[in-house]
Amino acid sequence: xxxEVVLEYRNTGGFDIIGSGRTKLEEEAQFDKVIENCQKLGxxxxxxxxxxxxxxxxxxxxxxxAQKKSGIQVIGVPKTIDGDLKNEVVETSFGFxxxxxxxxxxxxxxxxxANSAKKYYHFIRLMGRSASHICLECALETQPNVTIxxxxxxxKGMTLDDLVTEIADVVMKRAENGYNxxxxxxxxxxxxxxxAMKKLxxxxxxxxxxxxxxxxxxxxxxxxxxxxxxxxxxxxAEVFTSLPNAFANQLMLDRDPHGNVQVSMIETEKLLIDMVxxxxxxxxxxxxxxxxxxxxxxxxxxxxxxxxxxxxDADYCFTLGYTASLLISEGKTGYMASVKNLTAPADQWIxxxxxxxxxxxxxxxxxxxxxxxxxxLVDLKGRPFxxxxxxxxxxxxxxxxxxxxxxxxxxxxxxxxITTFTLQLEQAK
Amino acid sequence: xxxEVVLEYRNTGGFDIIGSGRTKLEEEAQFDKVIENCQKLGxxxxxxxxxxxxxxxxxxxxxxxAQKKSGIQVIGVPKTIDGDLKNEVVETSFGFxxxxxxxxxxxxxxxxxANSAKKYYHFIRLMGRSASHICLECALETQPNVTIxxxxxxxKGMTLDDLVTEIADVVMKRAENGYNxxxxxxxxxxxxxxxAMKKLxxxxxxxxxxxxxxxxxxxxxxxxxxxxxxxxxxxxAEVFTSLPNAFANQLMLDRDPHGNVQVSMIETEKLLIDMVxxxxxxxxxxxxxxxxxxxxxxxxxxxxxxxxxxxxDADYCFTLGYTASLLISEGKTGYMASVKNLTAPADQWIxxxxxxxxxxxxxxxxxxxxxxxxxxLVDLKGRPFxxxxxxxxxxxxxxxxxxxxxxxxxxxxxxxxITTFTLQLEQAK
Numbered sequence: 001x002x003x004e005v006v007l008e009y010r011n012t013g014g015f016d017i018i019g020s021g022r023t024k025l026e027e028e029a030q031f032d033k034v035i036e037n038c039q040k041l042g043x044x045x046x047x048x049x050x051x052x053x054x055x056x057x058x059x060x061x062x063x064x065x066a067q068k069k070s071g072i073q074v075i076g077v078p079k080t081i082d083g084d085l086k087n088e089v090v091e092t093s094f095g096f097x098x099x100x101x102x103x104x105x106x107x108x109x110x111x112x113x114a115n116s117a118k119k120y121y122h123f124i125r126l127m128g129r130s131a132s133h134i135c136l137e138c139a140l141e142t143q144p145n146v147t148i149x150x151x152x153x154x155x156k157g158m159t160l161d162d163l164v165t166e167i168a169d170v171v172m173k174r175a176e177n178g179y180n181x182x183x184x185x186x187x188x189x190x191x192x193x194x195x196a197m198k199k200l201x202x203x204x205x206x207x208x209x210x211x212x213x214x215x216x217x218x219x220x221x222x223x224x225x226x227x228x229x230x231x232x233x234x235x236x237a238e239v240f241t242s243l244p245n246a247f248a249n250q251l252m253l254d255r256d257p258h259g260n261v262q263v264s265m266i267e268t269e270k271l272l273i274d275m276v277x278x279x280x281x282x283x284x285x286x287x288x289x290x291x292x293x294x295x296x297x298x299x300x301x302x303x304x305x306x307x308x309x310x311x312x313d314a315d316y317c318f319t320l321g322y323t324a325s326l327l328i329s330e331g332k333t334g335y336m337a338s339v340k341n342l343t344a345p346a347d348q349w350i351x352x353x354x355x356x357x358x359x360x361x362x363x364x365x366x367x368x369x370x371x372x373x374x375x376x377l378v379d380l381k382g383r384p385f386x387x388x389x390x391x392x393x394x395x396x397x398x399x400x401x402x403x404x405x406x407x408x409x410x411x412x413x414x415x416x417x418i419t420t421f422t423l424q425l426e427q428a429k
Numbered sequence: 430x431x432x433e434v435v436l437e438y439r440n441t442g443g444f445d446i447i448g449s450g451r452t453k454l455e456e457e458a459q460f461d462k463v464i465e466n467c468q469k470l471g472x473x474x475x476x477x478x479x480x481x482x483x484x485x486x487x488x489x490x491x492x493x494x495a496q497k498k499s500g501i502q503v504i505g506v507p508k509t510i511d512g513d514l515k516n517e518v519v520e521t522s523f524g525f526x527x528x529x530x531x532x533x534x535x536x537x538x539x540x541x542x543a544n545s546a547k548k549y550y551h552f553i554r555l556m557g558r559s560a561s562h563i564c565l566e567c568a569l570e571t572q573p574n575v576t577i578x579x580x581x582x583x584x585k586g587m588t589l590d591d592l593v594t595e596i597a598d599v600v601m602k603r604a605e606n607g608y609n610x611x612x613x614x615x616x617x618x619x620x621x622x623x624x625a626m627k628k629l630x631x632x633x634x635x636x637x638x639x640x641x642x643x644x645x646x647x648x649x650x651x652x653x654x655x656x657x658x659x660x661x662x663x664x665x666a667e668v669f670t671s672l673p674n675a676f677a678n679q680l681m682l683d684r685d686p687h688g689n690v691q692v693s694m695i696e697t698e699k700l701l702i703d704m705v706x707x708x709x710x711x712x713x714x715x716x717x718x719x720x721x722x723x724x725x726x727x728x729x730x731x732x733x734x735x736x737x738x739x740x741x742d743a744d745y746c747f748t749l750g751y752t753a754s755l756l757i758s759e760g761k762t763g764y765m766a767s768v769k770n771l772t773a774p775a776d777q778w779i780x781x782x783x784x785x786x787x788x789x790x791x792x793x794x795x796x797x798x799x800x801x802x803x804x805x806l807v808d809l810k811g812r813p814f815x816x817x818x819x820x821x822x823x824x825x826x827x828x829x830x831x832x833x834x835x836x837x838x839x840x841x842x843x844x845x846x847i848t849t850f851t852l853q854l855e856q857a858k
Contacts, residue, residue, distance in 0.1 A: 012832065014541035102538070105736075105835065109531070112443035112735035122731065246675070296731065302551065303727075306541035307534075308834035403441065405737035406534065411839030 011314040013098065014306035022257065025057050031064045038072050045073040045328040047321075051080035051093065052373040055336060059356035059371075062334030073333035075324045076356055081305055083133030083422070086376040089338045089354040091427075094320060097419050098313045099127075099304035100134055101407050104141035106300055107183065108403035111142060114181045115399060120296045121171065121276075123269040125186040127301035131377045132187040133422065136384055140421035143400045144183035146170050147388060150193035151378040157195055164275040170396045171280060175291020179399065186272065188301070189263045200236040201261050204251055207231045209259055221249045228252060247271045269297040310407050312419045315346045323351040343419060343427045383425040440743040442527065443735035451686065454486050460493045467501050474502040474757040476750075480509035480522065481802040484765060488785035488800075491763030502762035504753045505785055510734055512562030512851070515805040518767045518783040520856075523749060526848050527742045528556075528733035529563055530836050533570035535729055536612065537832035540571060543610045544828060549725045550600065550705075552698040554615040556730035560806045561616040562851065565813055569850035572829045573612035575599050576817060579622035580807040586624055593704040599825045600709060604720025608828065615701065617730070618692045629665040630690050633680055636660045638688060650678045657681060676700045698726040739836050741848045744775045752780040772848060772856045812854040 009017045025031065038046065048058035055076040062074035078090045081099035086092060103126055110122050124144075128134035132149045139147035146167055153163065167184060174182055191197045207228055208215060218224045225248055229237050240248060250266045273295030283289040309317065316339060323337040335353040342349060360371040378385055394400060408416040418424075438446045454460065467475065477487035484505040491503035507519045510528035515521060532555055539551050553573075557563035561578045568576040575596055582592065596613060603611055620626045636657055637644060647653045654677055658666050669677060679695045702724035712718040738746065745768060752766040764782040771778060789800040807814055823829060837845040847853075 012541075013538065015545035016541060019547060020545045102835075106535075106732045109442065109733065109736045110731050112441070112445055113731050116444035116449045116735055118448060298731070302539050302542050302725065303535045304538065306545055307538045308832065403737065406531075406835030406837075408835075408838060409840065410837060410845075416839075 010318075011309060013308050024053065024257070025061065028064070031061060034061065035065065035068065035070045035072060038070075044071065045075065045333075047075050047077060047324050047328075049077045049079045051078075051082065051085050052375050054079075055085065055356055056360070056372045058336075059334055059360065059373075062356070066333060073328055073331070075327050075332065075353075076336040077320050077324055078336065081134065082128045082131055083137070084129075084131040084375045084377065085373065087359050087374075089336060089359065091340055091342050092316075092420070092423055094313050094317050095305070095309075096133065096137075097316075097423075098307050098309045098407070100137040100141065100420055100422075101310055101404065102304040102307040103134065103300050104138045104404045105406050106298075106303070107138055107142045107144065107185070108401070108405065110298065111144065111183050111401040112403050114183055115401060118179070118181045119292070120294050121182045121184065121273075122296045122298060123184045123186060123273050124298045124300065125188050125267070125269040126299075127188050127264060127304065129263060130189045130192065130375060132189075133376075133378055135185050135187040136378055136388060137420050137422045139185055139388055140384065140425075141402060141404050142183075143391070143395050143402050144185050145174065145396050145399075146182070146184040147392075148184070148186050148190055149378055149380075149385065149388070150187045150190045151380055152385075153190060154193040154195070155380060159196060160194055160271075160275065163190075163194070164272065164279055167272065167276050168279045168283070171276065171291065171293055172283065172289050173397060175289065177397065180292040180294075183401070184269075184272070186269050188266075188268070188299075191266060191268055192261075192263065196235070196239050200232070200239050201251065203232055203236050204228065204240075205255065205259055205261060208252065208255065215252075221245065221252075224252055225249070244271065244274060264299075264301055267297065267299070269299060273297055308407070310419075311409060311417050312342075316342065319346070319349060319351060323353065326351070327353045343424055345417075383428065384422045387421075387425060439747075440738060442737050453482065453686065454490065457493070460490060463490065464494065464497065464499045464501060467499075473500065474504065474762075476504050476506060476753050476757075478506045478508045480507075480511065480514050481804050483508075484514065484785055485789070485801045487765075488763055488789065488802075491785070495762060502757055502760070504756050504761065504782075505765040506749050506753055507765065510563065511557045511560055512566070513558075513560040513804045513806065514802065516788050516803075518765060518788065520769055520771050521849070521852055523742050523746050524734070524738075525562065525566075526745075526852075527736050527738045527836070529566040529570065529849055529851075530739055530833065531733040531736040532563065532729050533567045533833045534835050535727075535732070536567055536571045536573065536614070537830070537834065539727065540573065540612050540830040541832050543612055544830060547608070547610045548721070549723050550611045550613065550702075551725045551727060552613045552615060552702050553727045553729065554617050554696070554698040555728075556617050556693060556733065558692060559618045559621065559804060561618075562805075562807055564614050564616040565807055565817060566849050566851045568614055568817055569813065569854075570831060570833050571612075572820070572824050572831050573614050574603065574825050574828075575611070575613040576821075577613070577615050577619055578807055578809075578814065578817070579616045579619045580809055581814075582619060583622040583624070584809060588625060589623055589700075589704065592619075592623070593701065593708055596701065596705050597708045597712070600705065600720065600722055601712065601718050602826060604718065606826065609721040609723075612830075613698075613701070615698050617695075617697070617728075620695060620697055621690075621692065625664070625668050629661070629668050630680065632661055632665050633657065633669075634684065634688055634690065637681065637684065644681075650674065650681075653681055654678070673700065673703060693728075693730055696726065696728070698728060702726055737836070739848075740838060740846050741771075745771065748775070748778060748780060752782065755780070756782045772853055774846075812857065813851045816850075816854060 048054050058074050058076040065072045078085045078093040079095055080093045081095040083096040114122055126134050229241055232240055253265050256262050280289050280293045319339045320337045327335050334356055336356050338352045338354055340350040359373045361374045362369045363372045477483050487503050487505040494501045507514045507522040508524055509522045510524040512525040543551055555563050658670055661669055682694050685691050709718050709722050748768045749766050756764050763785055765785050767781045767783055769779040788802045790803045791798050792801045
């Protein structure tokens, strides 16, 4: 890789120079293959760029390489737009800033449209798998009328109907103020945080794995739904059969390589629109609701994953990469590159590194206890979430939309160089 | 409206200061109501901001007001992201530049992701109703692997299967080169340009209007499909029943106020993914295809409609607004504000105006001949389309993606101030 090649890709998004993979390294045969390939290519150090899973892998690889005296070092770098790789060593993962700003640009545009046409409720689902960091950050950047935070849904033990009621109540109260439009932010993983749905999905994962052959030969979705229903326990079967067919079908779609449901394929935003509509129809009949409700659904995922990086992310990545190379030249292995003091200007950032083992916890995976990096969920006592709670009523009843516009590279630093509200609030003195 | 109020909204997108409506003014009672309201409020001139329909309205209103000697002037301003209000007087409508740049930012991001993960085909449907100007401009800005242009589909009399074959062929050839990923741009109105679908949709419009009461009482989509099928002629019934249920249901959704199908609600991108998948499965069985095909669907509409405007659109709108006010002070009515020489720097732009009647044609509407402004479709002999044709094979077989990134307001003029490829190519000497 010459300087000329690298320069073409510098400060651009994505991984189109080196590619990207999702294969999990779990078996010794795979580890040995890595050693073999590295030795063949004369590679003395590997830099693993990824989230909690990839860096857990990096740690395991480093230990194995050391034990085998292969001489190959492994350094981890925190990358995930989801923002859930965060701990004492890692203030934020790169990509989170850019993804949130890109989604917030789009949410802002939609809010401007909502406030111009004044006739639609836009239900916007945002990528981010389990944790709701993206949803929370985008809410702070755009001030929508309703923001669902999965971690809160789980803590309160909310049902789907509770969620629908919460949204329908906002629609009703806004209608009383003359507003028949609004925006609702939905984290893509929320269905897995509704206890009854979580249980249903876990059962479906097991059933679809156990009866793979039987299900594969069924021709229609209806046949598959009927078959699966008979294998569920009574409670889950009741939930499953109460869902609209299209949504139930999505819950049965192909699992990911780890046997989990692919939350990005589940159109929760459409389900919620249908359920809110049905609830408001009932309330209208009962004379409790006199407004109008018309929903539009959106899902933002891939649009924000490989966006041209914000100045913050470009600076952060450059510093992380440089730090990783220093850790290698210092002979470290099993370390994660770390850059701290990130809300200060870049020349005051503090590069460093720490053993990945420091971040490991024992968790049950496939029935076995394994050391893994714990996913950081939204802290319901943290300042970013409390900021949302503090403003929730005001943002719901009024129209306090912010329109952040597109990421800027030039112009005043207050526009182009600041990072997320999340990080600023977390680090506020 | 004080200067202070206006300043807060200057150079921002959308219509949240004045709101936006879609009500068509067609009856004299409505015209009289406008006069009454204007007189009550002391309004001496109306500025109508909109596309072909709104400006047709502006023209009719102006004539009526003059005939009634109301003394109220009417001036039109060309606004539509669709880019289909374009003629000798109007070089482009405002909003087209911003919308295309916003969509192209997102398409570029998705292409970067496609080229990083190297495992998905992204089918991206773009707003723009009938005309494919947005799709064509975005293709020129991002160089995707496949671009469908509705006007070409109609000219060639293509069937859905022809479209699917075209895409499947590209997927096959790319797989032979080792590429199992790509991007496909789809104009939202394309189904209305496939002759058999156009006929089906026209029949459905009539049937759903004629049997409104009968259809309204049917409980399920299946019942509605069965009922509608019996009313279609043989050819359309065959097309209708061959469609996947979900798609057939979308074709039966509520019509817009003009009785037309709402193309934004029809998920053509999902239909095409399913059909391409089915075709490739057959080819795989026949040993003709050895690659992989996995589709991801996207629809971009509202995200680009009220975006923060590009410098070009902000300058253009300001000039149009100022020009409209000059036309009013000159006593004109029934004129459209016009600004020419738009690919030159803004200080060389040429403001002016022309009677809207100059743009009118007689067209059949609801069985009657009426004067309307003709929608400008993509010119299949024009330079923008020919540029696409010239590069089509190369962009399909190779990976020539461009990643335009977000709209910039600061920095070099070559980044922040240039307008669309469409306009540049149309005006190239």
